[in-house]
Amino acid sequence: DAGVIQSPRHEVTEMGQEVTLRCKPISGHNSLFWYRQTMMRGLELLIYFNNNVPIDDSGMPEDRFSAKMPNASFSTLKIQPSEPRDSAVYFCASSGAGVGELFFGEGSRLTVL
Amino acid sequence: AQKVTQAQTEISVVEKEDVTLDCVYETRDTTYYLFWYKQPPSGELVFLIRRNSFDEQNEISGRYSWNFQKSTSSFNFTITASQVVDSAVYFCALSAINDYKLSFGAGTTVTVRA
Numbered sequence: 001d002a003g004v005i006q007s008p009r010h011e012v013t014e015m016g017q018e019v020t021l022r023c024k025p026i027s028g029h030n031s032l033f034w035y036r037q038t039m040m041r042g043l044e045l046l047i048y049f050n051n052n053v054p055i056d057d058s059g060m061p062e063d064r065f066s067a068k069m070p071n072a073s074f075s076t077l078k079i080q081p082s083e084p085r086d087s088a089v090y091f092c093a094s095s096g097a098g099v100g101e102l103f104f105g106e107g108s109r110l111t112v113l
Numbered sequence: 114a115q116k117v118t119q120a121q122t123e124i125s126v127v128e129k130e131d132v133t134l135d136c137v138y139e140t141r142d143t144t145y146y147l148f149w150y151k152q153p154p155s156g157e158l159v160f161l162i163r164r165n166s167f168d169e170q171n172e173i174s175g176r177y178s179w180n181f182q183k184s185t186s187s188f189n190f191t192i193t194a195s196q197v198v199d200s201a202v203y204f205c206a207l208s209a210i211n212d213y214k215l216s217f218g219a220g221t222t223v224t225v226r227a
Contacts, residue, residue: 003157031213043204043217055213089156100146100208100215104158 002026006092006105014113018080021108023092024073031095033102034067034077038088046090049075061086082112115140117207119218126195127226134190134221136205142166147181147188148206148215158204164188165210195225 005024013019025032034046047057052069060067064083069075079086089109093102116139126132138147149161162172164181172179176193192199202222206215 033213042219045214048213050213091158093158095213098163099211099213100148100163100206101160102150102158102215103160106155106157 004105021077025094029094033093035091115216117218144210152202
């Protein structure tokens, strides 16, 4: 079975540009998470979806960030406009029945110049 | 509030040595889960284990073993006879029972030298 698939793996953009990160969760998993990893702040939960519905977006830094899950096999995280402080690795993870047992993608490394 | 502390930032060992990673947690929940995840150089985090606060039995899986001590709020992880492939960042995490939110520690970078 394929794992969680994220794209792009690397993104370099200039401040002010729109960035869209994509995620395909594992088939059959009903929970999807977006995390951000930085050296300063470690792993932070940005948003959590259950059955395609956003349950908790309290970790989304500000209005520049938005996430959608239009169906069970696809989610996006959008940053508009991007800023240098958004530079980080963004992970998508999905989960089935096992509480806390998350399956992570390889991450999208974002650099905003 | 929940907090996970991994005091060791980096550990370097020679292949075949044992290495123990410390994890201390704080929580007000009476029931909770503890986790360990591995982040190899490829980047993705890999789930290793989940432990229920009800079960204080130690667990062994191959060269990996975990020591859960509720009295000291610790959930330590030992790699026996380390190998180069064990080089990774290891994260300890905590969640309340049936809560989707994981509180991750800062991680410990393990480097195993040949």
